[in-house]
Each structure stands twice: as C-alpha cells, then as structure tokens.
Amino acid sequence: MEADLSALFDASRDSNADDEHDPEGQTIAYERAQVTSLLQQARTHLDELDDALARVRTGRYGVCDVCGQDIGAGRLEARPTATTCVAHAVRR
Template sequence: MTPTQATALLEAERDRTLRRLADLTGDFDSIVAASLDTNADDEHDPEGATIAFERSQVDALVGQARRQLKEIEAAEERLAAGTYGVCEVCGARVPDARLEARPTARTCVSCA
C-alpha cells in the first residue's frame, strides 16, 4: 500500500468517525433534553430501558468513537514515521487487505 492510499484510508476513517461522533453527541443531547422535560419515573417504567441506561449506552459509544480518533492519529504518526503497515509485535508487513478493512491496525493477523 502506498502512503497516498494509506492517507486516503485514514482520512475516510476519520470522516466516518467524526460523523458518528457528531450523531452520537446529538443523540446524547436529545436524551438529556428529553429527561429534563419530563418528571416521569423512568426507573420503574415497564416499557423498557431507563433514560439513564440509554444515556450511559450513548456515552459509551461516544467514548469508543473518541478512542477511534486517537487510533487514527496514532496510525497517521506511524505513516509519517514510515512504520505504518508494519506489525508492532513481529515486524512483518500487515497485509493490505487488513489495512483496508481496519486502517488503524497495529498488528498482522497472526499477532492480532
């Protein structure tokens, strides 16, 4: 994989992750706003999950998206250093197919 191809993959991954983060942040804000506008006892609601549970789920997904952004930054640093696509465990080349599927991969399939 060429550096140009890797850069394009990482940029696409960053764009996807930023869109996901924006959507999740909007969802979180909507859940919080909805809970402020009601005095419902959601902890004893037989209809389903509590607002606190939903808020916690979205918060966990936001954290996951933020960690993914850090992984993208780390991959960009490896690209700049010339170590992108090199397994951090055994030093073998990470197959292009793995990088295409998971642009932030740090290891080859055998070491994963």
C-alpha cells in the same frame, strides 16, 4: 457530540418524568449509559485513527509493531488502524 450529550443529560435531569416505571420503554439511565458507551467507543476509534496517521507520517504505517514485517494489505483493508500483522494479532 460531548456538548450534545451534556445537553441531553441536563434536559433529562430537569425533567420530572418517571420513566423508571414504564414497562414499555428503556429507562433514562439505560439510555444515558448507551450514549456514554457509544461516545467512548467513538473517542477510542478517533485515537486509533490519530495513531495510524502518525504512523503514516513517520513511515511506520503497515509495519507490525512486534516483528517489523509488513502488515498484509487484506488486514489493513479490513482494519486500517491495525498495528500488528495477523500472526501477532492472534497472540494478543
């Protein structure tokens, strides 16, 4: 993904198209910002998944980081990367 993003930025940097004045479309800068944001969100989610896998390996998956009680199955189904029970998630 990062290579694709870099290639996109390189290609648009070399372009002489003036999209900043196109009333019909988004600007290249806006689209770059959107793609960059999506990439960051994907990185964050992958980090959360890596953390969840580490908790599985150590036997801590499904255990609240705050109180040590089990995280409910419904919460884990809705958010498999959850690190807290519902009660402590609400307090954050």
